[in-house]
Amino acid sequence: MDVTSIFDVSAAGMNLERMRLEVSAANLANANTTRGADGLAYTPQQVVARSTAPSFEALFQGFGGDSLAGAVPVGQVQTADLAPRQVYDPSHPDADARGFVSYPGVNPVSEMVNLIGITRAYEANVRAFNAGRNMLLKALEIGSGR
């Protein structure tokens, strides 16, 4: 296994967590958006993480101990299936015939909990990255008599 693939895996993890943070921030920012570019209320988004499907080559190399080749996460932004929040406000310009306004079904509590998880996961990736870096730096000292 190529030593620098440690960095690739951790960097992909950091990338994914940043994407989750961007989506959470967009959800929170648009929690009260009643009309988007398409005229409808903002639809909450979520990130679905998948491991990249290992190629034939990666699987083949897996027999030699390189089984991390397919373990790089890739995030995909998808629409979260959350029912809109109905608020009775007849004077609102976006109210429907019955006087209800559809707000996006963003749940601030779960978004805040997500934020905590994202921060910690990002930190964990940085720790893993730094640990790999320190190990490789230590390996450079082999035979140097220090």
Add this chain to the structure above:
Amino acid sequence: MSEIAALGGGVTEQLVGLALDAALQRHEAIAANIANAEVEGYRPLTSRFDELVESLHSRVTDPSLDSSSARLIESLRGSLENQPWMMDPAASRVELDMQMANLARNSLQYQALLTASAKLAGLNDLAITEGK
């Protein structure tokens, strides 16, 4: 003559020197990316060295092609000096954490190369001092 060449100008030493240059160029690319992170429409740069080494490797392993190492290194150096950077095909905008990750990896590679060249010089030193 070949003994003198083996002391300082061997293929390994030349390649290590070239790789050190490439690490510096990669550092320049990362620095430029970080400096221009907030510039609208800026496309991140990356060093072409890895791509060039890849082509070097395929030329060395393909027996049908001319594989004189001196000529290969010369061509590598030439193309490195002509067009050291290219647009990063993997990124359309600058992500600061990815640049920092590349920076850490690059500095680690630089240290590894320096350690390797110090060890190479140590071997020559051993030969000069007759192993004392």
